Amino acid sequence: MGGSGEVDASIQAFFPPTPQSSPAKRPPADDIGDGFTAEEIQVALQPKLPEPWHPPGKYTESDICDLRSGPKAVTFMGRICNLVDVANTPKTSRSARGCVKLCVKDETGATTVRLWYAHHVPALRLGSLVSIWTTHISDGENGTLSSTGAPLYASLFPERDRSCHLMLHENSDDGGMHKRPLGFRKGQPLAGLMTLQNFFDGGCDVPDARILVVVKSIGPKKRVTRKDETVTENINLTVQDDTAEAILGLWGSTAASPIGRPVSENNTNPEAIAAREGWKSGETVLLLQGPGCKLNRSTYLTLTSATIIDVDPDIPDAAWLRRWSVRQRSREAINLPFPEGVFDLAIIKSGPIRCLYTIAELDEFARAAPTETFQGYLSVLITEVKLIEYRKRLMLFSGECCSMPLYANDLVATCKGCEQKVVLRASPKIIGQVMDETAVVGPGRLLFSDRAWRSLLGREPAGLLELGEDEMKYLSDRLLFCRVTLLFGWTGDESVAGGRICVLDVTA
Numbered sequence: 367m368g369g370s371g372e373v374d375a376s377i378q379a380f381f382p383p384t385p386q387s388s389p390a391k392r393p394p395a396d397d398i399g400d401g402f403t404a405e406e407i408q409v410a411l412q413p414k415l416p417e418p419w420h421p422p423g424k425y426t427e428s429d430i431c432d433l434r435s436g437p438k439a440v441t442f443m444g445r446i447c448n449l450v451d452v453a454n455t456p457k458t459s460r461s462a463r464g465c466v467k468l469c470v471k472d473e474t475g476a477t478t479v480r481l482w483y484a485h486h487v488p489a490l491r492l493g494s495l496v497s498i499w500t501t502h503i504s505d506g507e508n509g510t511l512s513s514t515g516a517p518l519y520a521s522l523f524p525e526r527d528r529s530c531h532l533m534l535h536e537n538s539d540d541g542g543m544h545k546r547p548l549g550f551r552k553g554q555p556l557a558g559l560m561t562l563q564n565f566f567d568g569g570c571d572v573p574d575a576r577i578l579v580v581v582k583s584i585g586p587k588k589r590v591t592r593k594d595e596t597v598t599e600n601i602n603l604t605v606q607d608d609t610a611e612a613i614l615g616l617w618g619s620t621a622a623s624p625i626g627r628p629v630s631e632n633n634t635n636p637e638a639i640a641a642r643e644g645w646k647s648g649e650t651v652l653l654l655q656g657p658g659c660k661l662n663r664s665t666y667l668t669l670t671s672a673t674i675i676d677v678d679p680d681i682p683d684a685a686w687l688r689r690w691s692v693r694q695r696s697r698e699a700i701n702l703p704f705p706e707g708v709f710d711l712a713i714i715k716s717g718p719i720r721c722l723y724t725i726a727e728l729d730e731f732a733r734a735a736p737t738e739t740f741q742g743y744l745s746v747l748i749t750e751v752k753l754i755e756y757r758k759r760l761m762l763f764s765g766e767c768c769s770m771p772l773y774a775n776d777l778v779a780t781c782k783g784c785e786q787k788v789v790l791r792a793s794p795k796i797i798g799q800v801m802d803e804t805a806v807v808g809p810g811r812l813l814f815s816d817r818a819w820r821s822l823l824g825r826e827p828a829g830l831l832e833l834g835e836d837e838m839k840y841l842s843d844r845l846l847f848c849r850v851t852l853l854f855g856w857t858g859d860e861s862v863a864g865g866r867i868c869v870l871d872v873t874a
């Protein structure tokens with residue numbers, strides 16, 4: 367029994383309190399409005415969020431290979447491995463605004479899904495994990511309704527038909543499901559897989575030829591007007607393997623696939639964040655089965671409606687290619703950041719063992735123990751200084767963004783790809799060749815730390831920008847044929863310094 371103190375039984379308790387003051391600022395008499403409050407208008411204008419969907423009956427879970435044509439309530443899961451915008455025709459249902467044709471695959475097979483929409487198009491990307499519920503599977507053999515490699519299809523119009531549904535797994539995609547290519551057997555080579563070079567040398571005529579490439583760079587997204595005045599989107603990726611390089615053109619709805627989407631700030635779910643991430647240059651690996659290849663431009667790849675694309679497939683070859691790409695990038699980088707925490711300057715300077723190497727010995731050590739990390743001293747003669755030349759060519763400072771080199775006589779530059787400001791560092795090549803009695807080190811093969819630059823130049827690298835012509839000439843002459851001692855570190859791990867000699871400090 368509750369005491370009378372806990373319950374306010376008075377009649378006032380049933381009515382919300384009346385506002386103390388009258389509503390602020392009455393609208394002017396001539397603007398009587400339409401009788402709706404601003405709040406009501408706001409609610410009416412907001413697009414209706416799709417209501418959560420619940421299956422209206424029992425759907426049988428199925429692997430894609432077990433789908434059969436005919437009426438049956440089934441549900442299956444897979445990744446989007448192709449996406450084609452279907453042009454509206456006079457036959458298009460008048461209530462639909464458009465249709466996308468998806469190819470969805472799991473590890474057992476692939477099938478076509480035709481998704482009609484009126485208002486709401488899910489943010490579908492190549493590689494997205496989706497679940498489908500449908501009550502009918504059709505056989506599109508010998509037709510254009512499905513892809514040649516996936517003749518069975520499901521036709522969905524979730525906004526009109528509550529018995530079918532497509533769910534995009536954005537908050538529950540841990541990146542691990544359905545990542546194996548079709549026909550993959552552990553320990554066996556993937557059928558039809560060839561190098562990019564072999565593909566261009568005739569392999570493109572082999573049906574279902576497969577190539578495995580890593581994204582080298584992602585170009586800007588463009589809007590392109592076609593001959594018939596319609597507008598479409600396009601993004602060009604540079605892709606490569608260890609034999610060749612090509613452009614992969616993505617058109618229409620697929621052009622959004624490489625680009626990341628913002629994640630709301632309070633979403634800390636790592637799976638949601640990963641699912642919204644874009645493709646990464648140097649890391650994202652694509653397995654293309656039956657890509658289109660423009661014959662007149664042998665290095666231009668496209669997706670045809672029969673292509674199957676696996677994004678970051680879970681196969682050993684993809685892991686190998688990603689590692690190769692990381693090594694390649696640091697080897698080709700024009701101005702790598704100095705590796706932090708790999709070498710210890712204090713030990714070189716004051717440790718009990720201080721090793722003076724010749725360049726030839728360093729080379730010998732590096733070859734004899736390719737995985738070793740070691741450090742010591744090198745006494746070298748600077749035989750080339752390019753300060754004046756690099757200043758004239760506006761290349762004193764350099765950096766890289768979007769896989770494009772950036773040069774300027776400035777500490778920052780704007781990337782032509784993403785239009786972001788990039789911080790530049792002194793170009794390593796302003797010091798050309800150095801040598802000792804045993805060998806030479808070519809331009810760009812030394813990687814200087816900020817401290818090493820200060821010691822060598824006698825000023826912060828930024829100070830180079832303030833030097834007049836005479837002062838620059840003086841500095842350049844002073845460095846040329848100067849004998850200096852380099853406190854260096856070497857690591858056999860090419861992903862760290864790309865096979866360059868890391869200079870931690872310079873002394874006379």
Ligand SMILES: [Zn+2]
Pocket residue numbers: 767768781782783784785786
């Ligand atoms: Zn950029």
